[in-house]
Amino acid sequence: MSKKNPQDKLLVFALGGVGEIGKNMYVIQHGNDIVVVDSGLKFPEEDMLGIDIVIPDITYLTDNRDKVRGIIITHGHEDHIGGLPYVLRHLNVPVYATRLTLGLIEGKLKEAGLLGETKRILINADSVLELGSITASFFKTNHSIPDSVGVCLDTPEGTIVHTGDFKFDFTPVNDQYADLQRIAEIGKRGVLALLSDSTNAERPGMTPSESNVGVELTEIFRKSQQRVVVATFASNVHRIQQVFNAAMATKRKVAIVGRSMVNVVTIAGELGYLNIPEGMIIEPEEVNKMAADRVVVLCTGSQGEPMSALTRMARSTHRKIDILPGDTVIIAATPIPGNERDVGRTVDELFRLGANVIYGPGSVSGVHVSGHGSQEELKLMLNLIKPEYFMPIHGEYRMLRQHAKLGEAVGVDPDKIFICDIGDTVEFQGGVGRKGSKVPSGNVLIDGLGVGDVGNIVLRDRKLLSQDGILVVVVTLSKQDGTIKSGPDIISRGFVYVRESEGLLDEANRIVTTTLHKLMNDKVNEWASLKTNVKDALGRFLYEQTRRRPMILPIIMEV
Amino acid sequence: MSKKNPQDKLLVFALGGVGEIGKNMYVIQHGNDIVVVDSGLKFPEEDMLGIDIVIPDITYLTDNRDKVRGIIITHGHEDHIGGLPYVLRHLNVPVYATRLTLGLIEGKLKEAGLLGETKRILINADSVLELGSITASFFKTNHSIPDSVGVCLDTPEGTIVHTGDFKFDFTPVNDQYADLQRIAEIGKRGVLALLSDSTNAERPGMTPSESNVGVELTEIFRKSQQRVVVATFASNVHRIQQVFNAAMATKRKVAIVGRSMVNVVTIAGELGYLNIPEGMIIEPEEVNKMAADRVVVLCTGSQGEPMSALTRMARSTHRKIDILPGDTVIIAATPIPGNERDVGRTVDELFRLGANVIYGPGSVSGVHVSGHGSQEELKLMLNLIKPEYFMPIHGEYRMLRQHAKLGEAVGVDPDKIFICDIGDTVEFQGGVGRKGSKVPSGNVLIDGLGVGDVGNIVLRDRKLLSQDGILVVVVTLSKQDGTIKSGPDIISRGFVYVRESEGLLDEANRIVTTTLHKLMNDKVNEWASLKTNVKDALGRFLYEQTRRRPMILPIIMEV
Structure with a gap:
């Protein structure tokens, strides 16, 4: 060394x-x-x-x-x-x-x-x-x-x-x-x-200064006659500070909503990285009791994440905070590639509730850098x-x-x-x-x-299952004479809605029966062959009929 | 009336x-x-x-x-x-x-x-x-x-x-x-x-004029010392016209690649909506035989669609066209929300092949309005x-x-x-x-x-299957004494990689056996109860062990 x-x-x-x-x-x-x-x-x-x-x-x-x-x-x-x-x-x-x-x-x-x-x-x-x-x-x-x-x-x-x-x-x-x-x-x-x-x-x-956002936030807070809801990344401590600054400048109190937002504000606050005067933070429960123009809600959900605070508010399923017509909602973040649709849906819901929504790329909205x-x-x-x-x-x-x-x-x-x-x-x-x-x-x-226990095979199966579902085919064969003792029963999950497709599944049943009879007449009785043949025949039939390729799982039992 | x-x-x-x-x-x-x-x-x-x-x-x-x-x-x-x-x-x-x-x-x-x-x-x-x-x-x-x-x-x-x-x-x-x-x-x-x-x-x-794109394309074609590949929407006939115009201005021939591109160029050309001089279009097979600076490839794939021409070229799996170091690839389209990642991946692959890629929002790239x-x-x-x-x-x-x-x-x-x-x-x-x-x-x-044969239930199943896969549990019970004659056998698809998880599946097996024995001792023998109990017990166990909720499909047979 x-x-x-x-x-x-x-x-x-x-x-x-x-x-x-x-x-x-x-x-x-x-x-x-x-x-x-x-x-x-x-x-x-x-x-x-x-x-x-x-x-x-x-x-x-x-x-x-x-x-x-x-x-x-x-x-x-x-x-x-x-x-x-x-x-x-x-x-x-x-x-x-x-x-x-x-x-x-x-x-x-x-x-x-x-x-x-x-x-x-x-x-x-x-x-x-x-x-x-x-x-x-x-x-x-x-x-x-x-x-x-x-x-x-x-x-x-x-x-x-x-x-x-x-x-x-x-x-x-x-x-x-x-x-x-x-x-x-x-x-x-x-x-x-x-x-x-x-x-x-x-x-x-050059990327604009974070301070630019503060100016814009204060302006929006000032113009709003009602509550202001700000969604941003919980991890952006500077942005959080500026929401507090704008709230102070416009005599509003701040309610913190969303687990990761509470977590970051607590840790950053305790360690002195947030400058928040005593009494600035209110509990979410107090929001409804206060004059609307005295309140800011600082929350998670700027990416339209399905379980986040803002998404729940937008869907009117948040337990504590409702969005009221005339409220201003600021999405102070740009969608990360892949999240555009989720964010768009949240904006749509907020508009439907009558909110004034400020969103879009930072260069347009002014509330994100x-x-x-x-x-x-x-x-x-x-x-x-x-x-x-x-x-x-x-x-x-x-x-x-x-x-x-x-x-x-x-x-x-x-x-x-x-x-x-x-x-x-x-x-x-x-x-x-x-x-x-x-x-x-x-x-x-x-x-x-x-x-690390999910690898390519598992992911490939999930992909297949997600596209066309699965059919489980259960048949019991007799050990003595190789006849079909029970079944075939076909159970479908994620393939077609069974009630609408009885004819198709009946025909599928017949295909399995015919295939097995033919194999047994030909004295084919190895397990693997039976399964492969059933799978192939059924797969071919279903693809012809539906242009879909569900996963097929034949379960052949012998008694 | x-x-x-x-x-x-x-x-x-x-x-x-x-x-x-x-x-x-x-x-x-x-x-x-x-x-x-x-x-x-x-x-x-x-x-x-x-x-x-x-x-x-x-x-x-x-x-x-x-x-x-x-x-x-x-x-x-x-x-x-x-x-x-x-x-x-x-x-x-x-x-x-x-x-x-x-x-x-x-x-x-x-x-x-x-x-x-x-x-x-x-x-x-x-x-x-x-x-x-x-x-x-x-x-x-x-x-x-x-x-x-x-x-x-x-x-x-x-x-x-x-x-x-x-x-x-x-x-x-x-x-x-x-x-x-x-x-x-x-x-x-x-x-x-x-x-x-x-x-x-x-x-x-105002949205800029489509003609602006033509000026930019001609400029890029002129500067390029090698082949130029242009991907755009097949449905944008004006854009296609301008690719031909830029090709004419720079003495290049155009190969059309991708089914929908060929389709639109054919129909629009036959009906006189494309002004293409005789001999301007070459077959994709001719591309490799011509001087690189005399060729344009006009293709589909501007949205990074997995099976499209440009995606195949980017992955070096296109049968006729290879991207060579120094080629210029123009993506003359903005990603539709939801496609950003696919487009990004295509751009990455093209860069890896050594291409000069022109992409991004129209306001930056100049090749899309x-x-x-x-x-x-x-x-x-x-x-x-x-x-x-x-x-x-x-x-x-x-x-x-x-x-x-x-x-x-x-x-x-x-x-x-x-x-x-x-x-x-x-x-x-x-x-x-x-x-x-x-x-x-x-x-x-x-x-x-x-x-219309896929409804909410089928979609919900596909969603469940895509998240954590499925476990099929097969058991045969005796009609006479209610003992387990064979199984339980557990078949997993999309849940865990079986070889890595033998212990877990063995234990799952034991849970099913214990549950069934207990039910049979209690003289519970209705079909539905047996299935529900197996499902619940196994679901609980797997969630505790893995925090996953695979679909569980119990198949209980009686002989």
């Missing part, structure tokens, strides 16, 4: 977060020392039926568990901390995080019953960590949650900088300034490789750091590609830009970087309590 | 197209005369698992079949013509359409084997139809397909104007100008009610027509609401604006309009060959 062993290579790779949005997990290894940056989760793609969340495959880390010095977390969002309860169960190493981030992590670990057995270490932007041959230091960044940091990892092979998620907000909320000077200083010292956030690499220009930097900010980071090598991270492939083009534009040698998939390694030795061999990587699917 | 019966009411309603995008079908009835405008389909919502397409419930029309004088089609897009093959089977009435529209309809009816038995009547913008007491005339509009018209329906109660889909394009492709003068003239004569397209009612300003008018154009239509009553149509509820606000803004009396759901009628008598009673309406789901 000497700092000077010239044989030691420096390895840099992602186990999650490249070629995808979510489950961020980056690994920096020098010799026998591994430092992990972030440990996030991803929400399932639409073809991952029934899956709750997805985390990275950490086989490489568990295979090298003695080398892992710790996990550094850049900020408290789910795609950076959400995997920890699963990862720490298999790899109990110290977790390093700033105060708010640690507060949110501890909330999670408590729920998972892991608070006692895990080691969590508080850092701040001035901390310096000796992690074997790797020295970690930090710099403050702007993002949609306070206490976000970038990470500077000094190794004997050179310095690696990981930006975390960032934008450059020159007028940040609650004085959460980025430390431009320190970033410049790191760049000046010389950086071997930069790993930088690509989320908005497709967007020209991104937490990620656009092209000019990404170029600013590249200019400050002036890395020799560049790895765009945190984005779908097309975003990484666009970010790579920005890197070229600011003068990084195209041969020194690496666009990686998860598991692709970049190795540095003697100042030279090249693509190395692959390490194990992939998606671990979590369904209920099951971690 | 007299034109002068003062008892006759005028009824206006939608069977599809309001509160939704798709399956447009509007009904105008005066006394015993019914005129239908459009007969479209809708693509299924994401919770309609396994459904192929959705059409309106036409019970009202079949119940009143003797009164239906015909179906007028405004233009040849699927959401206006796609329902015809299903509707005409149950309601064989004349279909009126302009030349290109009729060409596209006849293609559909031919495929459905309905060409012989249906009656189709060619109209043009100057046609006047006497449909009982209703007189129909037409006006040319701008839309993303030529030959689009709006409909003017003169009834004894007053004039109803239906815009069809429209924008105002002052520099249209192929001289397809809207007939502003005629629209103005109709307005001058006095219009009782306007039904107008709300698709872009949320968008401020909408075919629907934005707020200023909607106000222009309202100003030209100056209707007494106004019904926003063709849009989700929020779009109808925004359109209603535009109506108010230009001076329509708010009490004379009706936002309707499907089946809501507006009745006019003596110059006064009011909401009338409801008529039957709804979604008819088409799955394969089945029309």
